[in-house]
Structure formats: C-alpha cells, structure tokens
Amino acid sequence: MILHDLITPFASFGFMRRALISCLALTVSTTPLGVFLLLRRMSLVGDALSHAILPGVAIGYLLSGMSLLAMGIGGFVAGLLVALLSGWVTTLTPLKEDASFAGFYLGSLALGVTLVSLKGSSVDLLHVLFGSILAVDGEAMECIGLIAGFTLLMLALLYRALVIEAFDGAFLRVNRRGYPRLIHGLFLGLVVLNLVAGFQILGTLMSVGLMMLPAVAARCWSGRLPLILLIAAAIGFLSAWAGLVWSFYASLPAGPSIVLSASLAFFFSVVFGPRGGIAVWLRKRREVSHYGER
Template identity: 80%
Template sequence: MLHFFIDPFNAYGFMRRALAACFALSLSTAPLGVFLLLRRMSLVGDALSHAILPGVAIGYLISGMSLMAMGIGGFAAGLLVALLSGWVSSMTQLKEDATFAGFYLGSLALGVTLVSLRGSSVDLLHLLFGSILAVDINAIKFVGLIAGFTFLCLALLYRALVIEAFDVAFLRVNRQGYPRVIHGIFLALVVLNLVAGFQILGTLMSVGLMMLPAVAARCWSGHLPVILLIAAAIGLLSSWVGLMWSFYASLPAGPAIVLSASVIFFLSVLLGPRGGCALMLRRRRVLINEEKE
C-alpha cells in the first residue's frame, strides 16, 4: 500500500519536481488565504489572479515563455490593479470589492486578447491552467524564493496583520497611515504568490491553493495559529493527493490538485466542528431539547 503513494514520486523526476513546487506554494499561499478570509476579502484573491494575466501576456509577447519576464509583468499588472482599485474606492462611493471586479474583468479580457495576437490556443491554455508536470529546477527556485520571502514578511508583520484583520480602527487611531502600508504590503505578497503559482497551476487555478485550504481550515478551529497550521497541512495534502490522482487516472495535474482541495473543503463543511454542518445540526438538536424541557 505504501508503494502506491510513493512510487510515482520515486520513479519519475518530473513528479518529484511538481511535488516540491506545490509544497513550497502551499506553505506560502495558505497563510495568505487565511488572512484574506479574516479580512472578508476571499474573492479578492480570485480577482488578482485574473488581473496578473495582461502582465504575463506582455512578458510572453516580449520574451516568449521566459519565466522571469512573465513573472515581472504579472507582478506589475497585479500590483497596478490592486493600487488602482484601492485608489478608486477611496475617491468614490464604490466598495473595494466592486472596483476589483471592474478592473479584473477588464484585465482578463485584455490578457486573453494580447496572447491571441501572437500565441496559439496551446499557449493560452498554458498561461490559464499552467503546466505543473513541466516544472523545471529554475521554476522550483523561483517559487522557493517567493515562499521564503513571504514567510519572512509574515513573521515580521504577523502582529500588525492580526490587529488589522480584527481591529483596524485601533491601528488607524494610534498610527495614522500605517494600516494603508500594511494593507499595501499584504496585497503585494498576495500578487507575488499568485505570480509564483501561475507557472505551476496557471492564472485561473493558482488561487485554488490559496483559498480552499484556508476556508476548510476555518471549519476545524477558531484559533488563528491552529488555522494557519491546518491550512498549510491541507494545502500539502491536496498537492500530494492531486498529483497521485492525476498520475493514476491520467487527469490534468493542476485541476486535480484544486479538485482535491475542493473535496477536503466539502468534507470540512460537512464535518468540521467549527462552523460546519455538524455544528449547526448539534446546536439545532440542543435547542429542540431545550424547548421540549
């Protein structure tokens, strides 16, 4: 039985490289997904994953399938959309989620148009859905550097991120302008990790490893450190199971990983003791018993 879980990674180098890249990405993106969830910005990650496409497309048009060029272009495009959305929401009566929706839809359409100018449908599918089994050493180093940098930033800013997530008014009263800096750095980290994920899972799938483990972890605990650990563990498990699923069932690896995370999310919603259906049924049973008494 043990060979069933190990043989694909023991026998094939491309499976080991894909697993290493997914593990690094899971450890990096899952904590960011938790903080997005706490800030009620779950769909912002999805919006930014679409927003990086024009920059990735411009990098592709200039340098072909150059990881560095597409990464720089994607980061610049995502950061620009994040800054513009924040600026428009501060200057108008529109909420930030509404401005994100407007900008990311335009960015997605622009990115697809740019790729179609010189690329083929295969190139477009590669950018949208990734090619995880074609990950090379350079891509692993790229993802590893971003994961390490993200860990360092989260360690330095952990206290401020927690305070902003739960009591942003405290920061505004005590340190004017400080919340905007923290918010900007946080969004930059989100964009940076989505850029790391596009090479592996594509611009449309990369947000899956960011948000699904975070939402699933929230159903199992109410303590933030525990939620962060559970989210990272779910990301690692989803990567392992998804790659095995794709190997034995001949499925696309990226969607298989996200589907694995979706199954864990569904089970967490059903069985999780914190906010899951099991908790709601237990509370309803207690209320019924109290009414009978």
C-alpha cells in the same frame, strides 16, 4: 499496498517529485496569505488579483515567448497596478474595494486572453490559464522557493500588524496615520507575488485555489489563528499530494486535480468541521428540538 501506490509516482519519476516540491513550497507561503485574506473579509480579492496578473503575463509572453522571468515580472507589475488603481478608485468614489477590484479584474481577464491569442495558439493559452505543473524545471523551482522564503520572512515581520488589522483595524487607523495603508499595500504585494509564483505551476486561473481553499477549510476546524495557519498548511500539503497522485493514475490535468482535491477538503470541512460545520449545526438543532419536546 495503498501506501506503495501513494509513494510510487514520486519515487519513480523526477517530474513528479519536482511538481510535489514546488506545490509544497507554494503551499507554505500561500496558505497564510489566504488565512489573512479570509480574516480581512477579502477572500475574493485573491481571485480578482489572480485574473489581474494575466495582461502582464500576456505582455511578457508577447515580448519573450514562454519566458517565466518575463511573464512573471509582467504579471507582478500588472497585479500591483490593478491593486493600486483599485485602492485609488475606492478612496475617490463611493465604491467599496471589492467592487473596484471586480471592475478591474474582469477587464484584465479579457485583455489578457486577447493578448495571448494575438501571438499564441490555444495550447499556449491553456498553459497560461491552467499552468503546466508537470513541466516544472529547476529555474521555476528556484523562483518559487525564493518567493516562498521571502514571503515567510515578511509575514514574520508583519504578523503582529496583520493580526491587529484583521481583528481591530480601527485601532491602527486611529493611532497610526498612514501605517494601515502601508501594511495593506505590503500585504497585497505579497499576495500578487505569490499568485505570480503560483501561475508558473497552476496557471492564472488555478493558483488562487491553493491559496484560499485550504484557508477556508481550516477555519471550519479551529478558532485560534496559529492553529488555523497550521491546519491550512496541512490541508494544502495533502491536497497537493492527493491531486498529483490522482492525476498520475487517472491521466487528468495535474493543476485542476490539485485544486479539486482542495475543494473536496473544503466541502468535507464545511460538513463535518466543529466550528460551524453543517453536521454540528444539525446536531445542535436536534438537541434543541429534543429538549423542547421534553
């Protein structure tokens, strides 16, 4: 009976199938990026870039209305511009990269909301901020599929360099001048590209959730990178499925339901995960206290 309820929405309605396929394609490409952001201690950079794309999305909306192509191109250009400006400010000032990103993304968020409000209604603003995953059409699915495929290809080519930079960045900086900056720039470009793909279904505020939450949750279950990548993808798949089913039966917004499902997986992992979970920590503490008493 439970299995039937989990399958029925997707077997009966085409819009639910399109939403699920889009989420699964997005999960394949975004969760590895989230893992590498986590390993590079840049978890909040993804959130900053998700806000940074908003002015470009808004400009595309002002010029072409609800055209996914125009808004996607605008968002990609805006995200890259903020990434480049943040890196430039970091090299010329004492500010760390996270501080410069914070300064730019707050202004970008305010500017984007203002621009959308100039022409659109509150409904249009909600669509941009939180997406409309249940309205995904064939064009959006093709776009997401192409971005996911391109991202996986680039990650396969950059995998070794990304791993070295995440665990021993000093080695690259000492032995290969300019190479770390190129890798860093390409990586941030992939992050922006996937946030643009995610905005089409989850909105600019929610897209980073499917990128980071499964990655952080997976880190609580394993210390081996290949296994972390697989676990993150699995958590992303389950979150997308559970969120869509939850939204279908409870009449809730689909995008926030998916991110909330990923949040529940994160909390469960933080409590019960064998790699630093709270339950493990409490058990070890009890064992230490027990041996101390003896």
